[in-house]
Amino acid sequence: MPGNELFGAEERKEIMEVLETGIFFRYNHDEPRKGIWKSRQLEQELAHITGAEHAHMVSSGSTAIATALAVSGLGAGDEVIVPPFTYVATVEAVLLLGAIPVFAEIDETLCLSPEGILKAMTPKTRGIALVHMCGSMARMDEIMEICARHNLILVEDAAQALGTTYKGRHAGTFGHAGSFSFDFFKIITAAEGGAVITNNSAIYDAAAQYSDHGHDHIGNNRGMEQHPIIGFNYRISELHAAIALGQIRKVPRMLEIQRANKAQLVSALKVIPQVSFRHFPDPDGDAATFLDFFLPTEADARSIAGKLAANGLAVNYWYDNMYHYLRNWDHVQQLKSPNKLHIHTTGHPGYANYNLPQSDALIGRLISIGIRLSWTAEDIVRMQQTLAQVISAHFAPTHA
Numbered sequence: 278m279p280g281n282e283l284f285g286a287e288e289r290k291e292i293m294e295v296l297e298t299g300i301f302f303r304y305n306h307d308e309p310r311k312g313i314w315k316s317r318q319l320e321q322e323l324a325h326i327t328g329a330e331h332a333h334m335v336s337s338g339s340t341a342i343a344t345a346l347a348v349s350g351l352g353a354g355d356e357v358i359v360p361p362f363t364y365v366a367t368v369e370a371v372l373l374l375g376a377i378p379v380f381a382e383i384d385e386t387l388c389l390s391p392e393g394i395l396k397a398m399t400p401k402t403r404g405i406a407l408v409h410m411c412g413s414m415a416r417m418d419e420i421m422e423i424c425a426r427h428n429l430i431l432v433e434d435a436a437q438a439l440g441t442t443y444k445g446r447h448a449g450t451f452g453h454a455g456s457f458s459f460d461f462f463k464i465i466t467a468a469e470g471g472a473v474i475t476n477n478s479a480i481y482d483a484a485a486q487y488s489d490h491g492h493d494h495i496g497n498n499r500g501m502e503q504h505p506i507i508g509f510n511y512r513i514s515e516l517h518a519a520i521a522l523g524q525i526r527k528v529p530r531m532l533e534i535q536r537a538n539k540a541q542l543v544s545a546l547k548v549i550p551q552v553s554f555r556h557f558p559d560p561d562g563d564a565a566t567f568l569d570f571f572l573p574t575e576a577d578a579r580s581i582a583g584k585l586a587a588n589g590l591a592v593n594y595w596y597d598n599m600y601h602y603l604r605n606w607d608h609v610q611q612l613k614s615p616n617k618l619h620i621h622t623t624g625h626p627g628y629a630n631y632n633l634p635q636s637d638a639l640i641g642r643l644i645s646i647g648i649r650l651s652w653t654a655e656d657i658v659r660m661q662q663t664l665a666q667v668i669s670a671h672f673a674p675t676h677a
């Protein structure tokens with residue numbers, strides 16, 4: 278990760294084909310586009326590699342999760358359980374629906390825990406926005422059982438989980454719908470882009486309509502199309518789809534490199550008794566985009582993250598990072614919005630007093646290293662040495 282490291286001739290060829298026709302719009306224009314349909318082709322290839330019956334491209338991972346939630350039947354006033362460890366887009370998408378995000382605890386999988394979901398449920402709970410963080414999945418069997426028992430709508434934010442599977446089944450295919458991001462930092466990139474996948478043809482039709490002002494896409498005269506539903510413009514352009522088409526064919530190679538690179542770093546950490554690892558409900562399905570490990574205490578993790586960075590090893594200490602954890606999202610905690618959100622009208626107090634001690638404790642002790650595709654053998658040896666030296670020195674007994 279990320280795919281932008283492998284950008285090359287394949288992507289340029291796909292882009293050039295679009296530039297030669299000059300048709301950047303994904304629909305219609307049948308004649309001048311001369312058979313070039315990059316978004317459609319990408320959708321077919323994404324459906325193929327995920328095993329989903331349908332895939333629909335949109336403009337970003339944010340619009341993909343917003344679309345997936347809306348077309349799965351969630352809406353105003355519904356409580357939707359979300360994790361505090363995600364990218365804020367998941368929470369924004371729930372708010373955009375007029376629904377109410379309810380934060381629940383994660384566990385050592387770094388995803389929502391079945392116990393956390395059950396504890397967060399109220400009579401108003403209608404769905405779960407389950408995020409497969411950092412390339413691996415939650416305890417899916419138990420979560421699927423909870424959804425079936427309580428009749429909950431499951432939507433999977435698989436923005437970070439292309440190539441991730443659980444017992445052979447691809448992320449995003451467990452719930453009503455799943456979403457992916459193809460932004461510049463993801464496993465494959467479209468520059469900006471995203472996708473919704475589903476096995477339900479009514480949900481697929483609704484996703485295609487919702488992300489294009491409700492157009493039904495029947496016939497070849499856009500001005501005469503019907504509008505079965507209200508929607509927005511969340512369309513992808515042919516240029517963005519072309520980039521991702523060049524990338525998607527590299528996914529098997531990317532996964533192979535990521536897994537090999539990660540395994541070598543893991544081997545350096547395994548011998549350090551104070552280090553423990555994220556739990557993988559299905560280790561074979563890890564896309565290996567990140568190496569996630571825990572230290573005994575928050576103080577150890579913060580100090581070691583600082584020392585690793587000072588020694589040239591790029592690490593993420595999410596607990597202090599502004600991007601991925603509720604603790605640092607003042608705007609969400611205080612429901613700061615330029616307009617009046619539906620949630621404001623419910624008298625909701627906001628999330629400043631959130632109480633998720635298990636998640637705080639886990640994220641406070643967590644360090645993540647993003648696995649890169651371009652590392653050389655020497656880079657990896659250097660990182661192995663840095664990890665071993667810095668962490669062992671941190672725990673070495675001090676002598677008076």
Ligand SMILES: Cc1ncc(COP(=O)(O)O)c(C=O)c1O
Pocket residue numbers: 337338339340342363364366367408434436437458459460470471
């Ligand atoms: C879990 C998650 N959901 C949604 C998104 C949003 O994707 P995009 O940047 O394509 O809008 C991201 C991007 O970081 C993400 O990590």
